[in-house]
Amino acid sequence: MKNRRTFLKTACKPIVLAAFGIPLLEACAKDEATYTPSTGGQSQSTPDGPIEVDISSSLFVDIQAVGGWMNYTSKNLLLIRISDTEVRAFDNSCPHQGNRDRWSFDGSKFECGYHNNSYTTSCNGSLTCYTTKLEGTILTITV
Numbered sequence: 001m002k003n004r005r006t007f008l009k010t011a012c013k014p015i016v017l018a019a020f021g022i023p024l025l026e027a028c029a030k031d032e033a034t035y036t037p038s039t040g041g042q043s044q045s046t047p048d049g050p051i052e053v054d055i056s057s058s059l060f061v062d063i064q065a066v067g068g069w070m071n072y073t074s075k076n077l078l079l080i081r082i083s084d085t086e087v088r089a090f091d092n093s094c095p096h097q098g099n100r101d102r103w104s105f106d107g108s109k110f111e112c113g114y115h116n117n118s119y120t121t122s123c124n125g126s127l128t129c130y131t132t133k134l135e136g137t138i139l140t141i142t143v
Contacts, residue, residue: 049143051075055087056137063087069105076100077130077141078110080121088121089141091128095119 055063060079062070069080071092078090092100094112102113110127111118123129131142 051077051141051143053139053141054137055134055139067107069110071101071103073101075141078103078127079139080105082121085134087132087134087139088123089130089132089143090121091130093128095126
């Protein structure tokens with residue numbers, strides 16, 4: 001019995017790792033490699049020109065206060081209120097696998113809910129950052 005137990009302890013780990021380790025490690029890596037999703041012949045819904053929104057609208061209540069954020073899914077954007085005069089806009093496509101709908105924000109970084117990859121809110125991170133201009137309550141996003 002003791003030899004069997006010793007054998008299982010030493011042999012099973014390498015076998016399981018060999019069978020599942022590489023695909024598992026690749027699927028859950030924190031690597032921020034850029035992913036370009038296939039459109040399957042359909043056009044993406046990200047607009048080609050500037051987007052103007054009135055952030056005083058009830059749709060944008062989440063970004064009316066500094067620190068607020070929202071996943072503006074109809075335009076494929078993540079919006080975050082940085083200050084009274086700045087709102088940042090990012091493409092909401094996760095660089096890992098292109099998912100757009102399961103984002104959370106912990107106050108300092110966005111996290112994709114599919115594989116828990118996290119991304120900074122600075123414009124020099126992995127998420128595509130768009131130019132924004134806030135004049136009064138009108139936010140203009142150039143994509």
